[in-house]
Amino acid sequence: MKVVICGAGQVGANIARYLATENNDVTVIDRESRLTKKISDTLDVQALVGHASSPTILEQAGAADADLLVAVTQSDEVNMVACQVAHSLFSVPTKIARIRNQSYLRPIWADLFSRENIPIDHVISPEIEVARAIARRLQVPGAFEMIPLADGMVRVLGVLCADDCPIINTPLRQLTSLFPDLNIEVVAIVRGNRPIIPDANDQMFPGDEVYFVADSRHVGRAMAAFGHEESEARRIVIIGGGNVGLFLAQEIEANYPGVTARIVEENEDRAAYIAQTLSRTLVLTGDGLDTELLEEANIGVTETVVAVTNDDEVNILASLLAKKHGSQRAVTLVNNTDVYGSLITGLGVDAVVSPRAITASGILQHVRRGRIKAVHSLRDGFAEIIEAEALDTSSLVNMPIKDIRLPVGVIIGAVVRGDDVIIARPKTVIRPHDRVILLSASASVKKIEKMFAVRLEFF
Structure with missing residues (x-):
């Protein structure tokens, strides 16, 4: 398959890496030569410097023969124009664009991204997807990952095995006989930074991160078997009132009537906008690293703190500070998992959310x-x-x-x-x-x- 990727940032590079390892013909376009050089040095892809929406650049990238165009530059408008040019001039059959500005995605403009108007086949909104991913994690306390499948009938869960996990040091082939009520299938283990796709003779050890498949109706029983019986969060503090924080609060208000949320946002104008937008979420203006403000947000009786500012270091420090002051659990957004990913869980962060992976x-x-x-x-x-x-x-x-x-x-x-x-x-x-x-x-x-x-x- 021939793929043109517009944008060589974290998401574009990540997609290029996935597709290049599968022997696809991948070309990446970006305005910054630093990014195109990095991606061409590390991946088996072609890289062009130029404007992703330029017909000339798209032609040089081989758009005329492309099966797919993925537009993930930092500009929504460039992504939209790139898809339009790919459709009108090069008849690219499938076009995917990342759109961040939510005004483009309002239901009233539902026909905007159609073949007759702006021909985008699939729109990806990272902030909404990240907020939904965090909300899913809140449904199963104790799990650092929760993926619903088959219309919610099946869940793939990620859990950390502690020293007191009842099923550690047991070959996987013996789990069914030793724990007849444990109706799961372990599909992956991460030990240190080493991923393992296990066979029947593998065992789970303390410190392992384990991914397993379970019937949604049996999740509670499965989590208990791993030693996780945490109560579902009823009080949540969200640090960061950007799009992710706002969407998460809206998701909580719409779908979790028993949950109380508070948002801490540093920018006064943004905080005022959030307060007007939400109906039952308390908005506090200030720094998420201010201990007095965290106390005002009742962090000591909060089951979960969710740190989703635009700064990875602030998110990590705010999560650790909140746990130090009494929050039971921390969910932390980290963009640069290459740098921070292997450090975070050892520091006490319970769940890491990676926008680029989502x-x-x-x-x-x-x-x-x-x-x-x-x-x-x-x-x-x-x-x-x-x-x-x-x-x-x-x-x-x-x-x-x-x-x-x-x-x-x-x-x-x-x-x-x-x-x-x-x-x-x-x-x-x-x-x-x-x-x-x-x-x-x-x-x-x-x-x-x-x-x-x-x-x-x-x-």
């Missing part, structure tokens, strides 16, 4: 081929959680999972058949039109796409 997942969902319904990237791309529909012609159907020749680094976690969730076991048989939840190592994603693709001989 945005990449949203884009990959539209890039993946075959009958793939959802895609979520784990830990900067060592693997992907995929939801896909099994077709009559797929090599997975009508045989036990133990007999399927799965690619290396692929684990099937669950099968959804109608209203039934079946946690995958060796004797589980996948039927046509089942929704399959699986983890795939990044190197095997292309093979998974082919397994779930429509074959020509079927017609």
Whole structure:
């Protein structure tokens, strides 16, 4: 597949890395030669310096032969024009754009991004996606990751194994017999900074970060098996009133009537705007690192603090300060996970939110081929959680999972058949039109796409 990526910032570089490792033909455009040089030095991609919306530059990037254009520059307007030019002059079939300014996304302008107006096939709004990701984490206290799949019937959860975790030091193949009520499938373990896609003989140790698949109805029981029985947050303090903080507060007001939220925002004008926009959220004006202000926000009786300013260091320090003053849990937004990612969990931050990983997942969902319904990237791309529909012609159907020749680094976690969730076991048989939840190592994603693709001989 030939892909043109407009923008070589963190998100653009991340998408380029995903696609280049899968042997796609990738060209990246950016105005800054520093960024294009960095990306061409580290990845097997072409890089051009220039305006991403310029017809000449897009032509040089090979837009005439491109299957996909991804516009993720810092400017919404450049992203929109790039998609328009790619459509009008080069007939690029699929165009994805990152749009941050929410005025473009108001329901009243729902027809703006259409083939007849501005031809963008998929709009990605990072701030909204990040706010939703944080809200999902709040639903399952104790989990640093929560991914809903199959219309919410299945959840992929990430948990930290503490010293008192009841199921550590047990081979995975013995979990079902030793813990008959534990109906889960462990699909990934991160030990230190080393990701592991486990087999039946692997064990979990204290300090491991474990990803597992569970029936949504059994999440409480599964979390208890890992030693996590934290109560759901009823009092939340949000540090940072930018778009992410505002959207999160709106999500809480709309969908969590029993939750009380407070926002701490340093800019007085922005704080006034937020106070006018929200109906039942208290807005405090000041610095999130001010201990007196945190006390005014009742941080000592707050179950969760969410730090979502535009400064990674402020987010980390505010999270640690809030926990020191009594907050039970900290959810921290970090843009530069390359620098801070490996340090944070050791400092006491409970959940790290990476906007670039969330945005990449949203884009990959539209890039993946075959009958793939959802895609979520784990830990900067060592693997992907995929939801896909099994077709009559797929090599997975009508045989036990133990007999399927799965690619290396692929684990099937669950099968959804109608209203039934079946946690995958060796004797589980996948039927046509089942929704399959699986983890795939990044190197095997292309093979998974082919397994779930429509074959020509079927017609």
